[in-house]
Amino acid sequence: MSTGPLAELHDKARAVLDPVHYDYYAGGVGDEVVLGENEAAFRRLALLPRVLRGAPTRDLGVDLPGGHLDLPVLVAPTAFHRLAHPEGELATARAAAAAGTVLVSGVASTVAIGDVVAAARAVRAEASVWFQLYPQPDQDVTACLVERAERAGCTALVVTADSPVFGRHRRDAEHGFHDLPAGLAAENMRDLPGGPPGGVRDIGMSPSVSWRDLDRLRELTSLPLWLKGVLHPRDAVLAVEHGVAGVVVSNHGGRQLDLVPAAVEALPAVVDAVAGRVPVLLDGGVRGGGDVAVALALGAAAVGVGRPVLWGLAADGEAGVSRVLAVLRDEVDHVLALCGGRDLADLTPDLVVSRGTGVSGRCG
Numbered sequence: 079m080s081t082g083p084l085a086e087l088h089d090k091a092r093a094v095l096d097p098v099h100y101d102y103y104a105g106g107v108g109d110e111v112v113l114g115e116n117e118a119a120f121r122r123l124a125l126l127p128r129v130l131r132g133a134p135t136r137d138l139g140v141d142l143p144g145g146h147l148d149l150p151v152l153v154a155p156t157a158f159h160r161l162a163h164p165e166g167e168l169a170t171a172r173a174a175a176a177a178g179t180v181l182v183s184g185v186a187s188t189v190a191i192g193d194v195v196a197a198a199r200a201v202r203a204e205a206s207v208w209f210q211l212y213p214q215p216d217q218d219v220t221a222c223l224v225e226r227a228e229r230a231g232c233t234a235l236v237v238t239a240d241s242p243v244f245g246r247h248r249r250d251a252e253h254g255f256h257d258l259p260a261g262l263a264a265e266n267m268r269d270l271p272g273g274p275p276g277g278v279r280d281i282g283m284s285p286s287v288s289w290r291d292l293d294r295l296r297e298l299t300s301l302p303l304w305l306k307g308v309l310h311p312r313d314a315v316l317a318v319e320h321g322v323a324g325v326v327v328s329n330h331g332g333r334q335l336d337l338v339p340a341a342v343e344a345l346p347a348v349v350d351a352v353a354g355r356v357p358v359l360l361d362g363g364v365r366g367g368g369d370v371a372v373a374l375a376l377g378a379a380a381v382g383v384g385r386p387v388l389w390g391l392a393a394d395g396e397a398g399v400s401r402v403l404a405v406l407r408d409e410v411d412h413v414l415a416l417c418g419g420r421d422l423a424d425l426t427p428d429l430v431v432s433r434g435t436g437v438s439g440r441c442g
């Protein structure tokens with residue numbers, strides 16, 4: 079991030095956060111190639127605006143399985159918000175609800191999901207909160223987490239599929255960051271089957287996670303299921319065949335396999351493969367309204383933002399998250415106006431071109 083209001087929030091967050099926690103949020107896996115590529119790939123793309131199709135106002139709304147968004151940006155699931163601010167996920171939930179968008183609340187939240195949803199609904203009664211989970215090695219634990227999300231009133235489940243094992247984050251290893259500070263815990267993991275009574279179980283990754291786990295989840299709940307962490311178009315097709323409500327193209331913000339393409343570069347093939355059967359979301363590297371517009375033009379129904387929300391939260395709590403979402407909303411609206419768009423359907427693939435491919439034209 080270079081300049082602009084979101085960059086200012088990032089700078090402020092870096093100044094106030096414990097450097098260990100800053101690096102936990104900011105870091106990626108391995109050499110952090112993918113971390114950089116997620117943002118760099120957007121800068122390699124350009125928009126060809128259409129002219130003279132003016133509309134006095136624009137509609138930025140999107141309907142998705144599990145909720146309506148007033149802007150095509152939702153809050154991607156990120157862990158441990160109380161590392162950023164004492165109110166943690168409560169503040170994030172309030173800001174997302176006030177902005178009219180969805181918070182995808184992570185299983186690794188430092189506030190229990192019931193309290194997260196209650197905070198969102200206190201701001202806006204019809205607010206939608208989705209619950210992200212990793213299928214746990216112990217199926218009873220997975221079932222219990224799903225039940226907690228349902229009881230809390232979540233309106234969709236997001237199953238993260240890109241983490242059969244934890245990514246290796248060098249910044250965390252260098253700091254020796256392995257545990258949350260005293261007083262903070264992954265509250266959804268408290269009092270679970272097989273865990274210590276009153277205590278918190280570790281979030282497990284399961285290298286044997288399979289499509290069977292997704293089928294089990296579908297049998298367990300009638301909530302819409304999103305599959306997050308899809309990069310291969312064939313997996314997107316399988317996900318549709320297994321009954322998902324939507325897929326999320328994501329490389330986990332460059333935190334899992336440091337060999338994959340930028341999220342936006344993986345998007346078009348997934349969109350083609352899904353062929354409109356379910357909506358496709360994207361997250362990774364979205365840092366401004368232009369990035370949102372490009373992703374939507376390439377076929378995403380909406381995008382998720384991870385780190386920008388953490389920076390807003392660290393910089394200024396609920397107000398900081400509200401500011402991030404307001405800036406993105408304003409920027410998307412502005413870009414859409416400059417593209418002669420009335421609503422998000424006017425962002426079509428023909429508007430996106432690559433930079434740096436030379437000049438084609440009749441220069442003699």
Ligand SMILES: Cc1cc2nc3c(=O)[nH]c(=O)nc-3n(C[C@H](O)[C@H](O)[C@H](O)COP(=O)(O)O)c2cc1C
Pocket residue numbers: 102103104116154155156157184185186210238306328329330331332333361362363364382383384385386
């Ligand atoms: C600190 C941090 C924690 C994250 N924790 C989770 C998580 O628990 N579950 C999950 O599915 N994704 C998690 N993600 C990935 C995000 O959902 C999202 O894919 C990514 O942050 C998007 O990239 P961006 O940060 O460039 O916007 C995490 C990302 C970060 C930065």
Ligand SMILES: O=C(O)C(=O)c1ccccc1
Pocket residue numbers: 157186281330333
């Ligand atoms: O840090 C992460 O990216 C992440 O996904 C995660 C998973 C489990 C617990 C905490 C964070």
